[in-house]
Structures are given as structure tokens and as C-alpha cells.
Amino acid sequence: MLELKDLNVFYGAIHALKGVSLTVGDGELVSLIGANGAGKTTTLHTISGLLHASSGSVTLDGADLQKVAPNTVINLGLAHVPEGRHVFARMSVEENLLMGAYILRDQKKIAANLDMVYQHFPRLRERRRQMAGTLSGGEQQMLATGRALMTDPKIVLMDEPSMGLSPLLVKEIFAIIQELHKSGITILLVEQNAKMALAVSDRAYVLETGTISMEGPAAELAADDRVRRAYLGA
Structure with a gap:
């Protein structure tokens, strides 16, 4: 459904995304985890057309999103829940x-x-x-x-849905995300709470300083010592 290939994005002289590639299949819940400044929100903004890649491609069901105006990308079936809600x-x-x-x-x-x-x-x-x-x-x-x-939407991009919420509300929001996933909605989830994200996802990618450093089934990444030390407090 959604495919990013060798995506490179710059903020002036800063190379924010360095050859990022990832896929989200129909009905999947895929998480993108990483520290602050790793490039997670930049990735979502590039998918939505708010930022333009210097090279690489972003396609949704074969449609080139880099050639679509940001205000019309929604017509192709992509919805974006931004960081900070913005109601x-x-x-x-x-x-x-x-x-x-x-x-x-x-x-x-x-x-x-x-x-x-x-x-x-x-x-x-x-x-x-x-x-x-x-x-x-x-x-x-x-x-x-x-x-x-x-x-x-065909796919929903969710950017840091747990940000600023109490632990009780975080559990409630993630229960809702699980419910949406079970109902068949395709989700790409950007989340700093790696433990919660990996617990609800099918697959996940780890983004470090603009580069995908690890990927695989969420359960396997949650059990990986490198991920546990870096993101799960183990």
C-alpha cells in the first residue's frame, strides 16, 4: 500500500533523512520508533507532502505522492493525525x-x-x-x-498520539489504536513510547539520526537487547 524508497530529505544543509525505505501493507499497523530528532515526524511530513524529498520516492497504491499537492493528498486516501492534535x-x-x-x-x-x-x-x-x-x-x-x-482513509498516519498524556490516558489511547487496527484500518504510527508502540504493532522500524537501523516483526524488536537498552529502559 504505502512504500518509501531511498528517501533523502534536507533542512538546508542538514541531511534529515538518509536513504529511508519502508513499507506498510494493507491492514497492517507499523510503528516507526526512535529518539527525539531521529527524523520520525520529518518522515510523516514527507509522506503527506508537507516536505519535499530531494531524492527517492513515496507511493500509495502506486500513486506518486511527491507529485501531489499537500491539500489534495487526502483524496488519494491518506489521513494524517498530527503531533499536538491541532483541533x-x-x-x-x-x-x-x-x-x-x-x-x-x-x-x-x-x-x-x-x-x-x-x-x-x-x-x-x-x-x-x-x-x-x-x-x-x-x-x-x-x-x-x-x-x-x-x-x-486507506491509511492513517499517527504522530506521537501519547504525547503529553497521563499514563492512564496513554493506555486508553493505545487500546483505541488496537481497536482501530482490529477493525481493518491501516496505520503508520510514529511514537516515542517504544514499549507501547511495539506492543500493538505488527512490524516496526527503528530510526536513528535519519537512518533506518533496524526493522522486523514488532515482537522480535521488543525482545532485541539493543532495542531494550536504547528504548525500553532495560
Whole structure:
């Protein structure tokens, strides 16, 4: 479904991504883990078209995403849940969700998607008239994820969904990610909480200073001594 081949990205003279290659298959949950500054968010921004690679390719079902404007990449089935949530604070929960469906024209489909999101996130249904800016951090993460699902995406990019949340809310958010995965949604997850990410993923990649240093089944990486020492506190 999603394929990155030999991706090189620069910030001025800084070589941020150095020949990054990875794949995400249909229905997979794949994690990209690494320390701060490793290039995880840069990878997602390049996939979404917010950054342009100097070389290499990004394709989604064969479509070259580097040739698609960032504001139209969503039409190809890619949704991005950004780091920091970025909900529309002065709009209600339901208005935020409907903004996610702006590319759809079928009102019945929009209503069905809204009902699907409320089934995944019953708390959003309870707060559908509440201003998004008054939600807790965990609820805003649910809202940002639900907004992405409103687009009927082929794949969802999730950037640091646990950031700034209490340990209890982190468990809740990851339980939701597992539920979405089990429902068949394809996910590329960028997450600094490597232990939680590896626990829910099918496969994973380790990114170190812009280079993929390890890859494989998530369970195998979680048991690898190098990963345990570097990212799991072992």
C-alpha cells in the first residue's frame, strides 16, 4: 500500500533523512520508533507532502505522492493525525468531525462515517456539542483521530498520539489504536513510547539520526537487547 524508497530529505544543509525505505501493507499497523530528532515526524511530513524529498520516492497504491499537492493528498486516501492534535478549538466536537469529511459529498456516507466514529469514540458522542478547546488532552487526541477517520482513509498516519498524556490516558489511547487496527484500518504510527508502540504493532522500524537501523516483526524488536537498552529502559 504505502512504500518509501531511498528517501533523502534536507533542512538546508542538514541531511534529515538518509536513504529511508519502508513499507506498510494493507491492514497492517507499523510503528516507526526512535529518539527525539531521529527524523520520525520529518518522515510523516514527507509522506503527506508537507516536505519535499530531494531524492527517492513515496507511493500509495502506486500513486506518486511527491507529485501531489499537500491539500489534495487526502483524496488519494491518506489521513494524517498530527503531533499536538491541532483541533479547531472554537468549533464543537461534531463540527471538527464534519470538517474531516469536507471531501465527501454523499450526505448519507457522511452520516454513516460520523456514526462509525462515535461507535469508536463514545465519549465524543457525549461531548459532540462541546467546544473542542475545552476537551482534555486525551479527548482531543480522540477527536483528531476521529476527524481523520471521517475521510474514509486507506491509511492513517499517527504522530506521537501519547504525547503529553497521563499514563492512564496513554493506555486508553493505545487500546483505541488496537481497536482501530482490529477493525481493518491501516496505520503508520510514529511514537516515542517504544514499549507501547511495539506492543500493538505488527512490524516496526527503528530510526536513528535519519537512518533506518533496524526493522522486523514488532515482537522480535521488543525482545532485541539493543532495542531494550536504547528504548525500553532495560
